Amino acid sequence: MSIWSGADTRLLIQGITGREGSFHARQMLEYGTQVVAGVTPGKGGQRFENTVPIFNTVADAVRETGANASVIYVPPMAAAAAIIEAADSGVPLIVCITEGIPVMHMSRAMPFVRARGVRLIGPNCPGLITPGARTKIGIIPGNICIPGRVGLVSRSGTLTYEVVNHLTRNKIGQSTCVGIGGDPIIGTNFIDCLRAFQDDPETDAIVMMGEIGGTDEQQAAGFVREYVKKPVVGFIAGQTAPKGRRMGHAGAIISGSSGTAEEKIAAFEAAGIGVMKRPLDVVELLKKRMQ
Amino acid sequence: MNLHEYQARALLKAAGVPMPDGDVASTPTEAEAIARRIGGTVVIKAQVHAGGRGKAGGVKLARNPSEAMDEAAQILGMTIKGLTVHKVLVVPASEIATESYVGLIMDRETQRPVFMVSSAGGVDIEEVAARTPEKIVRLPVDPTYGLFPHQALRLAFGLYRDFGQVKAAAKIMEQLYSAFISNGASLAEINPLVTTPEGRVLALDAKIVIDDNELFWRPDLGVLRDDSAEEPSEAAARRANLSFIKLDGNVGCVVNGAGLAMATMDLVKYYGGEPANFLDIGGSSSPEKVINALKIITADSNVKAILFNIFGGITRTDDVANGIVAATRQFKVSVPIVIRLTGTNEAEAIRILNEVGMTALSDMDQAVERVVQLAKGAA
Numbered sequence: 186m187s188i189w190s191g192a193d194t195r196l197l198i199q200g201i202t203g204r205e206g207s208f209h210a211r212q213m214l215e216y217g218t219q220v221v222a223g224v225t226p227g228k229g230g231q232r233f234e235n236t237v238p239i240f241n242t243v244a245d246a247v248r249e250t251g252a253n254a255s256v257i258y259v260p261p262m263a264a265a266a267a268i269i270e271a272a273d274s275g276v277p278l279i280v281c282i283t284e285g286i287p288v289m290h291m292s293r294a295m296p297f298v299r300a301r302g303v304r305l306i307g308p309n310c311p312g313l314i315t316p317g318a319r320t321k322i323g324i325i326p327g328n329i330c331i332p333g334r335v336g337l338v339s340r341s342g343t344l345t346y347e348v349v350n351h352l353t354r355n356k357i358g359q360s361t362c363v364g365i366g367g368d369p370i371i372g373t374n375f376i377d378c379l380r381a382f383q384d385d386p387e388t389d390a391i392v393m394m395g396e397i398g399g400t401d402e403q404q405a406a407g408f409v410r411e412y413v414k415k416p417v418v419g420f421i422a423g424q425t426a427p428k429g430r431r432m433g434h435a436g437a438i439i440s441g442s443s444g445t446a447e448e449k450i451a452a453f454e455a456a457g458i459g460v461m462k463r464p465l466d467v468v469e470l471l472k473k474r475m476q
Numbered sequence: 477m478n479l480h481e482y483q484a485r486a487l488l489k490a491a492g493v494p495m496p497d498g499d500v501a502s503t504p505t506e507a508e509a510i511a512r513r514i515g516g517t518v519v520i521k522a523q524v525h526a527g528g529r530g531k532a533g534g535v536k537l538a539r540n541p542s543e544a545m546d547e548a549a550q551i552l553g554m555t556i557k558g559l560t561v562h563k564v565l566v567v568p569a570s571e572i573a574t575e576s577y578v579g580l581i582m583d584r585e586t587q588r589p590v591f592m593v594s595s596a597g598g599v600d601i602e603e604v605a606a607r608t609p610e611k612i613v614r615l616p617v618d619p620t621y622g623l624f625p626h627q628a629l630r631l632a633f634g635l636y637r638d639f640g641q642v643k644a645a646a647k648i649m650e651q652l653y654s655a656f657i658s659n660g661a662s663l664a665e666i667n668p669l670v671t672t673p674e675g676r677v678l679a680l681d682a683k684i685v686i687d688d689n690e691l692f693w694r695p696d697l698g699v700l701r702d703d704s705a706e707e708p709s710e711a712a713a714r715r716a717n718l719s720f721i722k723l724d725g726n727v728g729c730v731v732n733g734a735g736l737a738m739a740t741m742d743l744v745k746y747y748g749g750e751p752a753n754f755l756d757i758g759g760s761s762s763p764e765k766v767i768n769a770l771k772i773i774t775a776d777s778n779v780k781a782i783l784f785n786i787f788g789g790i791t792r793t794d795d796v797a798n799g800i801v802a803a804t805r806q807f808k809v810s811v812p813i814v815i816r817l818t819g820t821n822e823a824e825a826i827r828i829l830n831e832v833g834m835t836a837l838s839d840m841d842q843a844v845e846r847v848v849q850l851a852k853g854a855a
Binding site: 325 | 582584585587588589602618619620657660662687688689690692693719721723731732733734735736737738739741742743744745746751754756759787788789790791818819820840841
């Protein structure tokens with residue numbers, strides 16, 4: 186029905202009593218997400234807004250509530266440690282929203298996450314949302330999404346909202362929207378998402394929103410050619426970006442002559458991916474390919 | 477954050493990397509004194525964040541202290557790729573038998589620090605990588621364990637045959653790795669690593685880039701930033717916590733989110749305009765951020781029209797509207813502003829704007845087309 190999140194998601198929130206964590210906890214609850222626990226060390230035993238129980242550790246929260254997903258709103262210097270704690274406590278899906286984590290911290294955390302066999306989405310991402318199950322893990326605004334059969338994967342936040350908004354206004358619903366994050370080191374890449382959407386019987390077409398920097402989109406294009414049978418349309422942000430400058434996202438930088446928009450668009454075209462020139466082109470391209 | 481060569485040298489020296497003695501000078505007299513202390517022929521090197529210093533005349537030999545003073549006087553104050561030289565490094569001229577390249581980068585694909593070494597050194601390593609990739613030895617390091625001795629040796633054997641030099645180079649690999657980790661670097665480079673005719677192994681040039689995300693908790697590294705090497709508007713934006721990059725066009729852009737900001741620039745180009753900047757006001761956009769953003773953009777005399785493109789998720793569009801109104805009360809904005817906003821608290825935002833006679837569009841393409849026309853009309 187969707188990928189990685191749905192009606193059986195039992196979510197815990199690391200950093201639930203912080204400024205960002207509490208704001209988005211309310212939003213996720215309002216949307217309908219099953220938020221079963223919060224974790225803030227030292228505040229174990231309390232309740233968030235008189236409902237969600239708070240625990241001192243992720244291990245306690247998992248044992249007491251059966252949480253099977255965690256979303257992290259912890260400041261940058263402690264966020265990699267929070268990821269490791271969740272992985273060490275057996276949480277199978279970890280979504281890290283935090284922006285600004287030193288890349289060295291992520292380089293140390295990733296081998297641990299992989300050794301535990303858990304899925305990390307992010308960091309520096311908006312999370313994911315499955316409108317059909319009213320389940321959102323992260324910060325994607327629920328009101329712009331409608332249930333449907335298009336899967337979306339993106340490296341950015343607000344650009345994702347822009348495209349989802351075009352889809353929704355044209356009555357094209359979404360199975361799951363995933364923001365994988367704008368950092369150089371992330372837990373889940375385009376290929377992971379493409380494989381999951383291809384294997385999901387309730388997704389009919391895929392939208393991928395890439396940007397300059399790195400080679401993830403080029404590799405994803407190769408994967409589409411080999412493995413993906415469903416229609417794919419794509420966009421690359423940063424066609425007008427100068428070389429060697431970090432465009433907001435830590436990972437959005439053209440190094441030397443590698444990671445340019447032209448290179449990525451060419452890879453998309455070679456793989457038969459429908460290339461959007463503007464965000465709004467998503468509607469016509471999808472309609473054409475889904476007939 | 478890029479470090480100057482003299483700053484990178486100091487960090488590598490602290491880690492034990494052998495390099496010729498040298499010092500940094502801000503005046504010709506200081507350069508003369510350093511040359512006198514070193515004795516013999518010295519090299520005067522411009523300290524500026526730009527490649528191709530040698531070709532631009534920013535690296536000169538001086539045979540004695542008085543020549544060092546003259547050369548330093550030439551180089552200090554000169555402009556290389558738009559950047560003024562404020563400091564020069566004075567180092568002894570070394571006799572060179574061989575030149576190699578040693579680099580360590582945080583690699584996205586392997587998600588690890590990766591060594592790249594090549595016996596074809598002293599030149600642009602990207603060219604070597606493109607033309608003769610077999611001349612580069614690559615080695616990813618698991619940061620959980622660090623660089624193992626046998627890995628350091630393997631890298632060193634990639635450069636030298638003489639076992640004495642291999643051992644010396646292996647030690648330098650370990651020192652470079654330790655400097656990389658302890659300073660939160662995303663790149664550390666020795667180019668060239670040389671052998672002298674007597675067989676010593678020495679680092680002659682150093683480059684370090686610090687991961688910006690480390691600076692928050694490493695004020696000791698933050699002080700190494702050279703504001704004068706930055707575009708003044710970019711330095712001002714950084715102090716205001718805005719992510720800003722100046723470009724050459726005439727359409728100013730204020731956007732929330734980096735991806736949408738890039739897509740907005742691209743759309744300006746698509747409709748026949750040229751973006752004047754990249755600007756991401758971030759997620760939680762207080763009115764102050766909007767005021768600062770407008771100050772920075774209106775200071776650029778190229779800007780003929782300004783576009784706000786806000787998709788409210790966490791960002792409250794009413795905060796942005798309040799910021800626009802407050803800014804236009806604080807100072808006169810003499811170019812037209814086109815506002816596109818949609819999402820969180822949109823109705824309130826439109827009410828705030830309407831009260832002062834401003835309007836907002838909800839469609840991104842309409843807004844971009846209009847701002848491009850306005851910028852053209854004014855040009």
